[in-house]
Amino acid sequence: xxxxxxxxxxxxxxxxxxxxxxxxxxxxxxxxxxxxxxxxxxxxxxxxxxxxxxxxxxxxxxxxxxxxxxxxxxxxxxxxxxxxxxxxxxxxxxxxxxxxxxxxxxxxxxxxxxxxxxxxxxxxxxxxxxxxxxxxxxxxxxxxxxxxxxxxxxxxxxxxxxxxxxxxxxxxxxxxxxxxxxxxxxxxxxxxxxxxxxxxxxxxxxxxxxxxxxxxxxxxxxxxxxxxxxxxxxxxxxxxxxxxxxxxxxxxxxxxxxxxxxxxxxxxxxxxxxxxxxxxxxxxxxxxxxxxxxxxxxxxxxxxxxxxxxxxxxxxxxxxxxxxxxxxxxxxxxxxxxxxxxxxxxxxxxxxxxxxxxxxxxxxxxxxxxxxxxxxxxxxxxxxxxxxxxxxxxxxxxxxxxxxxxxxxxxxxxxxxxxxxxxxxxxxxxxxxxxxxxxxxxxxxxxxxxxxxxxxxxxxxxxxxxxxxxxxxxxxxxxxxxxxxxxx
Numbered sequence: 001x002x003x004x005x006x007x008x009x010x011x012x013x014x015x016x017x018x019x020x021x022x023x024x025x026x027x028x029x030x031x032x033x034x035x036x037x038x039x040x041x042x043x044x045x046x047x048x049x050x051x052x053x054x055x056x057x058x059x060x061x062x063x064x065x066x067x068x069x070x071x072x073x074x075x076x077x078x079x080x081x082x083x084x085x086x087x088x089x090x091x092x093x094x095x096x097x098x099x100x101x102x103x104x105x106x107x108x109x110x111x112x113x114x115x116x117x118x119x120x121x122x123x124x125x126x127x128x129x130x131x132x133x134x135x136x137x138x139x140x141x142x143x144x145x146x147x148x149x150x151x152x153x154x155x156x157x158x159x160x161x162x163x164x165x166x167x168x169x170x171x172x173x174x175x176x177x178x179x180x181x182x183x184x185x186x187x188x189x190x191x192x193x194x195x196x197x198x199x200x201x202x203x204x205x206x207x208x209x210x211x212x213x214x215x216x217x218x219x220x221x222x223x224x225x226x227x228x229x230x231x232x233x234x235x236x237x238x239x240x241x242x243x244x245x246x247x248x249x250x251x252x253x254x255x256x257x258x259x260x261x262x263x264x265x266x267x268x269x270x271x272x273x274x275x276x277x278x279x280x281x282x283x284x285x286x287x288x289x290x291x292x293x294x295x296x297x298x299x300x301x302x303x304x305x306x307x308x309x310x311x312x313x314x315x316x317x318x319x320x321x322x323x324x325x326x327x328x329x330x331x332x333x334x335x336x337x338x339x340x341x342x343x344x345x346x347x348x349x350x351x352x353x354x355x356x357x358x359x360x361x362x363x364x365x366x367x368x369x370x371x372x373x374x375x376x377x378x379x380x381x382x383x384x385x386x387x388x389x390x391x392x393x394x395x396x397x398x399x400x401x402x403x404x405x406x407x408x409x410x411x412x413x414x415x416x417x418x419x420x421x422x423x424x425x426x427x428x429x430x431x432x433x434x435x436x437x438x439x440x441x442x443x444x445x446x447x448x449x450x451x452x453x454x455x456x457x458x459x460x461x462x463x464x465x466x467x468x469x470x471x472x473x474x475x476x477x478x479x480x481x482x483x484x485x486x487x488x
Contacts, residue, residue, distance in 0.1 A: 062088040062114075075104040078111060087114035094121050102133040109136040113163075115143040120151070132175040137161060148172040150201065155183050165193045174202035181207040181228075197221065210234075218242050227252040238263035238285075261285075263319075268304045275311065284312060284342065288321040288352070291335060291361050292328040302337050312342045318369075321350035321380070322361050328397060335364045343371055345412075350378040356397035357426040359433065363403035366410065366437065374415040375434075379427065381420060381449065391426075403433070413438040417445040422452060423460045435467040444468065445475045452479050 061083050065074055068091060078086075089112055091104075108116065116138065132152035137159025138144060143166035146153070152175040167184060174180060182188065184195055185208055192212050197203065198219040207228040208216070214235050218227075221242040227250075229237070234256040243250035243266050250266065252273045259278045263285035289305050290298050309320075318341060325331070347369050351358045366372075391397050416434055421427055435441065446464060448457045461476045461484060468474050476484045 058082040061085060064090040066092050068093055071103045075107060078104055078107045081111060085113045086111040089115070090117040092119050092121065105134070106136050109138045112138055113140045113142070116141055117145045119145070119147040120149040138164065142166070144168070146170065146172065154178070155180065159188070161189045163191055164189050165191050167192060168196040169200055170198045172200055174200060179205070181205070185209045186211045225251065230255045232257060234259055236261045240265040243267045264308060268308045270307050281312065282315060283317040283319070284315055285319040288323045289338065291322050291324045291333070292331040293325070293334055294331045299334070302334050306338050309338065309341045315342045315344050317346040317348065318342055318344045319348035321352065322358065323352045324354055324356045324358060324397065326354040328356065328395070333399065335361050338364065341365065341368050344369060345372060346374045346376070347372045348376045350380050352380045352382060353426065354382070356391045356395065359403045359426070359430050360398065360400055362430060363406070363408065367408055370410055371412050372410065373412050375413060376417050376419070378419040379421060381422070408437045410438045411440060414440055414442045416441065417447070419447045420449040421446050421460070422449045423456060428463060431464060432467045435469070441472050443473050443475070445477070447477045448479055450479055454478055454480060
């Protein structure tokens with residue numbers, strides 16, 4: 001290709017050798033260019049392009065440090081920062097096993113007016129050899145997200161997080177006398193709207209009194225002994241794997257009169273878990289129910305799950321998972337422990353079948369939900385059981401067999417969506433019955449499991465079509481994410 005003539009080539013400087021064209025750009029335009037680079041180190045290196053760029057990085061409203069190897073450099077950069085406000089500070093490190101990790105936190109607390117995102121990507125830092133990280137009070141920050149690889153974190157004993165609306169704590173160990181509940185309650189976090197505490201050690205008691213919180217998510221708090229929440233504005237609450245049922249009885253008191261969504265995927269005891277009045281509740285998610293078992297622990301687990309289901313009369317949505325263990329020989333069928341479920345319009349039912357028939361357990365739940373308008377059926381396949389597609393000969397999983405012939409009329413069910421269908425004989429039998437149980441069904445959507453080949457999916461579509469009726473729109477989502485719309 002012929003080279004461009006010299007006189008037509010764009011130049012950074014004019015003919016008189018004056019200031020280059022990049023320098024002629026307004027500072028605001030240059031800052032927007034540097035922001036596109038995302039990483040502060042990369043932005044700082046652009047100073048080789050132009051004299052005026054040498055200190056522009058210090059005017060950036062957002063500072064991002066990726067794979068920072070020395071926390072002291074972060075502190076130096078923050079000290080040299082000249083922008084009127086620091087809207088966002090991102091610190092991502094692969095390892096936190098060196099240097100004064102929190103050396104930059106005090107100056108960041110003085111400067112930050114937006115989001116702090118501090119994540120150490122190593123799964124577990126050698127926490128015992130490290131001094132606890134001291135979190136200062138971020139008076140002007142609007143969001144804090146910290147993942148510390150189980151480093152110890154000391155919360156500030158005083159100060160108000162006056163503008164904080166989001167707090168996410170992940171993989172850390174709380175240390176010191178100041179309790180998390182005191183921090184996130186209204187006196188010290190008057191604007192907090194969302195709280196997420198995930199995989200955190202050292203939370204023995206959590207007492208939250210907040211006028212502002214609208215969403216609370218608590219996951220895997222192995223040291224939790226007592227939970228108290230008083231939050232009149234709370235709309236969403238999720239508690240998952242926080243109480244160890246074998247070690248201790250769950251103790252909780254929840255006062256959230258305007259709660260809309262409750263996910264209590266944890267142990268429940270009606271004598272020690274007080275949920276209060278929830279007249280506005282629309283959606284309930286509960287822990288999995290074990291379909292077959294024989295020991296006291298499983299029986300107690302299921303009984304408490306059934307008690308929670310009976311706690312509510314009427315909801316919009318219910319989500320529950322039925323788990324069938326791989327080995328069910330000599331085990332008792334436990335579905336009869338569920339005697340009532342809330343009157344709902346949308347039922348989300350997850351089933352871990354491990355190759356067994358699940359028609360009887362599905363029938364048992366559906367006969368108590370005859371007013372549902374939509375059914376989402378998720379066929380959950382655990383990775384260790386992906387190869388298991390057929391249960392052993394003579395298996396009891398098809399008992400009681402009455403679900404195959406017993407009448408069930410779901411007069412309101414108009415939509416069914418099935419996820420991760422692999423096409424086993426047990427699955428196809430259930431889909432066939434669903435068509436017969438739903439006389440007003442308008443739409444059936446089937447999402448195939450990723451392991452199903454396109455040819456196999458095409459064959460299954462034709463089989464399913466034989467169960468359908470002319471008025472039903474059947475949609476098959478193929479493994480390649482394409483859709484096939486079928487009519488009988």
